[in-house]
Amino acid sequence: MKIRFNRDYLLSLIAVILGLIAGAILMIVTNNNPFEGYNYLFRGGTMNMQRIGNTIATATPLIFAGLSVTFAFRTGLFNIGASGQMLIGGLCATAIALNVSLPKILLLPLMIIVAFIAGGLWGSIAGFLKAKFNVHEVVATIMLNWIAYWTVYYMVPLYLKAEFLETESRRIPSEASLRIEWLRDFFDGSYINLGIVLAIIVAIIVAFILDKTTLGYELKAVGYNRTAAETAGIDVNRNIMLSMGIAGGLAGLAGLSLYAGIATNMQIGVLPMQGFDGIAVSLLGANSPLGVFFAAIFFGLLHSGKGFMTAMTGIPPEIADTIIATIIYFAATSVVVDRFLENRRKRRETK
Amino acid sequence: MKSKKVALILVVFFVTSFVVGCGGGTPAPDPQEPTLRVGMVTDAGTIDDKSFNQGTWEGVLQARDQLGVEIRYLQPSGTTEADYMREIGNLVDAGFNFIVCPGFKFETSIYEAQARYPEAKFVLIDGAPHDGEFNFLVADNTVSIFFAEHESGFLAGLASALQLEEGQAGFIGGMEIPPVQKFNWGFQQGVTYANENYGTDVQVQSQNVIYQGTFDNVAAGQQLAAQMYDRGVDVIFAAAGGVGVGVINEAKSRAAAGDDVWVVGVDVDQYDEGIYRDSESIILTSAMKYIDVAAFDMIEAELNDEFPGGETLFFDATNFGIGIPENNPNLNADVEQETAEVFALVQSGEVVVSDQLGDLIR
Numbered sequence: 005m006k007i008r009f010n011r012d013y014l015l016s017l018i019a020v021i022l023g024l025i026a027g028a029i030l031m032i033v034t035n036n037n038p039f040e041g042y043n044y045l046f047r048g049g050t051m052n053m054q055r056i057g058n059t060i061a062t063a064t065p066l067i068f069a070g071l072s073v074t075f076a077f078r079t080g081l082f083n084i085g086a087s088g089q090m091l092i093g094g095l096c097a098t099a100i101a102l103n104v105s106l107p108k109i110l111l112l113p114l115m116i117i118v119a120f121i122a123g124g125l126w127g128s129i130a131g132f133l134k135a136k137f138n139v140h141e142v143v144a145t146i147m148l149n150w151i152a153y154w155t156v157y158y159m160v161p162l163y164l165k166a167e168f169l170e171t172e173s174r175r176i177p178s179e180a181s182l183r184i185e186w187l188r189d190f191f192d193g194s195y196i197n198l199g200i201v202l203a204i205i206v207a208i209i210v211a212f213i214l215d216k217t218t219l220g221y222e223l224k225a226v227g228y229n230r231t232a233a234e235t236a237g238i239d240v241n242r243n244i245m246l247s248m249g250i251a252g253g254l255a256g257l258a259g260l261s262l263y264a265g266i267a268t269n270m271q272i273g274v275l276p277m278q279g280f281d282g283i284a285v286s287l288l289g290a291n292s293p294l295g296v297f298f299a300a301i302f303f304g305l306l307h308s309g310k311g312f313m314t315a316m317t318g319i320p321p322e323i324a325d326t327i328i329a330t331i332i333y334f335a336a337t338s339v340v341v342d343r344f345l346e347n348r349r350k351r352r353e354t355k
Numbered sequence: 356m357k358s359k360k361v362a363l364i365l366v367v368f369f370v371t372s373f374v375v376g377c378g379g380g381t382p383a384p385d386p387q388e389p390t391l392r393v394g395m396v397t398d399a400g401t402i403d404d405k406s407f408n409q410g411t412w413e414g415v416l417q418a419r420d421q422l423g424v425e426i427r428y429l430q431p432s433g434t435t436e437a438d439y440m441r442e443i444g445n446l447v448d449a450g451f452n453f454i455v456c457p458g459f460k461f462e463t464s465i466y467e468a469q470a471r472y473p474e475a476k477f478v479l480i481d482g483a484p485h486d487g488e489f490n491f492l493v494a495d496n497t498v499s500i501f502f503a504e505h506e507s508g509f510l511a512g513l514a515s516a517l518q519l520e521e522g523q524a525g526f527i528g529g530m531e532i533p534p535v536q537k538f539n540w541g542f543q544q545g546v547t548y549a550n551e552n553y554g555t556d557v558q559v560q561s562q563n564v565i566y567q568g569t570f571d572n573v574a575a576g577q578q579l580a581a582q583m584y585d586r587g588v589d590v591i592f593a594a595a596g597g598v599g600v601g602v603i604n605e606a607k608s609r610a611a612a613g614d615d616v617w618v619v620g621v622d623v624d625q626y627d628e629g630i631y632r633d634s635e636s637i638i639l640t641s642a643m644k645y646i647d648v649a650a651f652d653m654i655e656a657e658l659n660d661e662f663p664g665g666e667t668l669f670f671d672a673t674n675f676g677i678g679i680p681e682n683n684p685n686l687n688a689d690v691e692q693e694t695a696e697v698f699a700l701v702q703s704g705e706v707v708v709s710d711q712l713g714d715l716i717r
Contacts, residue, residue, distance in 0.1 A: 048445065058441055157568065168489060170531045175463075175487035193471065195437040267435035268463070268487060273530065273569050274434060311429050311442045315394070315449035321430035322401075 127252015
């Protein structure tokens, strides 16, 4: 197991470097200096407290989304529905934030629980369909994304809209926001929020569940070999629903950290990209909670440094987006690198 | 477990050292440089959206060509206040201290930015800065600009009805936000005005007034347009960004097949977007907002030390801030003439176009 982990992180490292090289080539092709570009990209994400805070804050929903994909993946399921689960979790948390008045210390835990349960129920719909009717979860979760998108589209203007605007919810009051004053001041006005603390706690819990509990063992067993797990007396259907439920709940928390932490209200007509980036985060993080954490920080750095790179170098925003996407998708190809190395090893052995 | 940690630290170390190692590069620009550095942050959508972003950017480009300012635009990865604040911060940190932001979505971001970056100046188009609770404040380093979309839509509706003489008109909007709503309401009033004063018979039925709900769903725009044309609508006013592109596409393919269908463009003169054969276009006319002029004017004012900070400006018929294009190859000369006459009446206040729903359709 020890060796396995080392190897996984090495693969991720190679993938990241490949991504950066691919990005550099793109910069050269478009007549820009990659050293300069990466310098400003990195500085844009780290050069002062405010930017460090922004990098961490940008990474927060990605950590949750990455954990969501990882959890499902470790139990043999592919959760492409993190975006939809984020929307539903965020919608319910926003509804609580705007309609319940409690002291912050009680309101935030309530919102966290509601976001988790709402996202979890949404996710377990796909689990139910898989368990009961053998509908593939990839299909179910993609479709549920759009159901969530349109649900938010109709619910926000009906119940949560602001006085003059049809397309956004009211502003979440500061008593219900994950943003807190001293953290904001410490990071010099950044939009960093309590979400990161929650993300760290949740990452530890997820790691614990997966590696140290019977539940985690059973879930993984179903993932490795469904038939064998069934023969061993594990209730496969229950575990599939539970796994999708927990994955959905984690994505629900991603929604909470996005809509009540980074954003200050909920806009309609936007399917959050973090849900999809979460897949790349999970792959780069070698499907382990700790790896997800660092992968998400890396992605946060890319996203928050991008604008500064553009502003300083004249690399057009479209090229900058392409560079970031190239790095991300190369970074997510650690599986391919793995295959490649494996094949070479085998070939050498057969010689 | 220990080796796992070591590996991890190595990952972080390599990544950071690789990136840091790439340092060097050019020194930061000298903020004392005499030329004005003008930045723009785009709203949802791209810089070449044939509409709002592009209109603003063209004004900025014009300023570069004629006034010699340095320009740059940034495209945020999302549409939250945090995304906008981040890009505004990037521009300020890079020395771009004159920032143009198109769209009402910037309202709360500009409210925050105008206080956080007192050395920078902001132009907010189509919105006024507020704190999220609609307590508006235009600070001394900010100008807020509004357009009379209802007057623009009115003129386009009038011209369309005069040209068609009889038939049906429809409206496809993007999101149901104030500027789009005002275009819609103005358009309906324009059609009605033509019917009452010029004896035309053009109807707008309630089923043909639709907000698609996004600004980027091209396929849905095409589908809605197809349904409307099938119901017998002759001209569709599309105030819908990318959805409007779908509407134009549908009209083009029908026109190429010999159908007699039209589209009214929005924000900028969209005639060229509607060309389906040689120089024939399905764009009857366009309900324009001179966003480029507004952006250019503000940059010019800043260079002349006349930046109207703290003010809210209204661009309407009286200051030629709105209108239909100068050349409308698809309108008869007498239609253009009559529209110009009514334009003068709107300017003088004899004809008042309402920016409220009243008893109009949606």
